[in-house]
Amino acid sequence: MNRLVVVSNRTADPRKSAAGGLAVAVGQALRASGGLWFGWSGKVVDGRSPGEGELRLQQAGNVQLATVDLSREDYNSYYLGYSNDVLWPVFHYRLDLAHFDADYISGYRRVNQLFAQRLAGLLRPDDIIWVHDYHLIPLAAELRAMGCRQRMGFFLHIPLPPPLLLAAVPEHEWLMRSLFAYDLVGLQSNTDLGHFSGYIGAELPADILGEHMFRAFGKTLQVQAMPIGIDVDEFTALGRSREAQDTYAQMRQEYSRRRLLLGVERMDYSKGLPLRLQAFRQLLQNYPENLGSATLIQIASPSRESVDAYASLRRELESLSGAINGDFGGLDWMPVRYIHRNVSRRRLPGLYRAASVALVTPLRDGMNLVAKEFVAAQDPDDPGVLVLSRFAGAAEQLRDALLVNPYDTRHTAEAIQRALQMPLAERQQRHQALLHNVRTQDVHWWCRRFLDTLAATPLG
Numbered sequence: 001m002n003r004l005v006v007v008s009n010r011t012a013d014p015r016k017s018a019a020g021g022l023a024v025a026v027g028q029a030l031r032a033s034g035g036l037w038f039g040w041s042g043k044v045v046d047g048r049s050p051g052e053g054e055l056r057l058q059q060a061g062n063v064q065l066a067t068v069d070l071s072r073e074d075y076n077s078y079y080l081g082y083s084n085d086v087l088w089p090v091f092h093y094r095l096d097l098a099h100f101d102a103d104y105i106s107g108y109r110r111v112n113q114l115f116a117q118r119l120a121g122l123l124r125p126d127d128i129i130w131v132h133d134y135h136l137i138p139l140a141a142e143l144r145a146m147g148c149r150q151r152m153g154f155f156l157h158i159p160l161p162p163p164l165l166l167a168a169v170p171e172h173e174w175l176m177r178s179l180f181a182y183d184l185v186g187l188q189s190n191t192d193l194g195h196f197s198g199y200i201g202a203e204l205p206a207d208i209l210g211e212h213m214f215r216a217f218g219k220t221l222q223v224q225a226m227p228i229g230i231d232v233d234e235f236t237a238l239g240r241s242r243e244a245q246d247t248y249a250q251m252r253q254e255y256s257r258r259r260l261l262l263g264v265e266r267m268d269y270s271k272g273l274p275l276r277l278q279a280f281r282q283l284l285q286n287y288p289e290n291l292g293s294a295t296l297i298q299i300a301s302p303s304r305e306s307v308d309a310y311a312s313l314r315r316e317l318e319s320l321s322g323a324i325n326g327d328f329g330g331l332d333w334m335p336v337r338y339i340h341r342n343v344s345r346r347r348l349p350g351l352y353r354a355a356s357v358a359l360v361t362p363l364r365d366g367m368n369l370v371a372k373e374f375v376a377a378q379d380p381d382d383p384g385v386l387v388l389s390r391f392a393g394a395a396e397q398l399r400d401a402l403l404v405n406p407y408d409t410r411h412t413a414e415a416i417q418r419a420l421q422m423p424l425a426e427r428q429q430r431h432q433a434l435l436h437n438v439r440t441q442d443v444h445w446w447c448r449r450f451l452d453t454l455a456a457t458p459l460g
């Protein structure tokens, strides 16, 4: 059996369940064949020259973890800069938030070169290499330039934007050419696949050989839509933990006379939080029967706080939730409980299960795993309702959610009201269909599908 090598910006110890669904799934795939997981250690070293980083090896069962520290300059330009101040905003359709800085792109190239140099020495000829996400688009091209001929696949966790938006990135052609160094590229949705094909047709001297096969730069590339899922069994088991059960009991007691609405995400402008709060305000305004009852718990866990756009989002959310509470709240009821802190993963299933409605309303999202976790955590006899943005990748699969356009806050408020009033039979029926999808297309299905397709991809 070929050894699996996973490369991602961060690594995790696959034996620890706190790591979450993706780490568990990738960890399991790594353990099956014995494997290597390579990435940044998470440490930033002051005073080190850019492009330098020592390799550290650690054994976690039969999985080897290989990590590299980054210099401050590399961290600023590769991670905060090009990855999170260029690729993240543009790929989420936010050209207005992107900063095209020449130092960023040189740092991005330098760190990808550094990773390739450190990784190349660890590779065996028959390894299968699986690279994850926008931080590492040029990694395969760097490895190929060093003579590595192994099978290499890449999965993009975030959306691929429409061709003209992508073309606004000064290095767009180089980025897309870099993808052709892989043998397989996986995208989250058919929409993303359509954008890939549209870009290739419009911007490159390329041949579209079929729905999934493209030829350019003397290389054939297979591209497939493969939606990521969650580990349903792991999440269900987590729901049986003491912390999850206590959280559920506490919430049910506290909200016995009220209706609980829930939002859970990293604080990020792609998640549509200000518009969600505005929709919730309209719910209270337009459907006054919810006054004194509907309560939104919004968890926005801290994320990338040194990027400017995130600091201003934080101020906006504090002001919006304060205004809603000031305008509608009373001595015995506050409509919004806004929590800018990380909540323990063990409490999440209990929170999800206690909620009548989940609000998952990103403006753009590669997939969105919160929507799937919410479905997995429900009591099938008395399930909550999922209100889901049509702009989340998950909307292609979760057709039985109440799909909304998050920019249309009046309509979103209407959908929330419909969710709050939905009869039990309809809730059960929708939940059953959603759960079927979340179960059959889980993270193990996704992992197998990617790796089987990569193993079967003709090289060339």
Ligand code: GDG
Pocket (backbone or CB within 6 Å): 020, 021, 157, 158, 228, 264, 265, 266, 299, 300, 301, 341, 342, 343, 344, 345, 346, 348, 365, 366, 367, 368, 369, 370, 371, 373
């Ligand atoms: C990227 C893409 C794609 C959130 N707050 C807390 C917390 N979380 C957990 C959730 C969930 C995960 O973080 C978030 O996953 P998402 O998929 O919703 O979003 P991104 O982080 O943006 O992930 C996305 C994903 O990659 C996978 O391909 O779906 O589109 O953007 O698991 O539960 N966990 C804890 N405390 C929190 O406060 N413990």
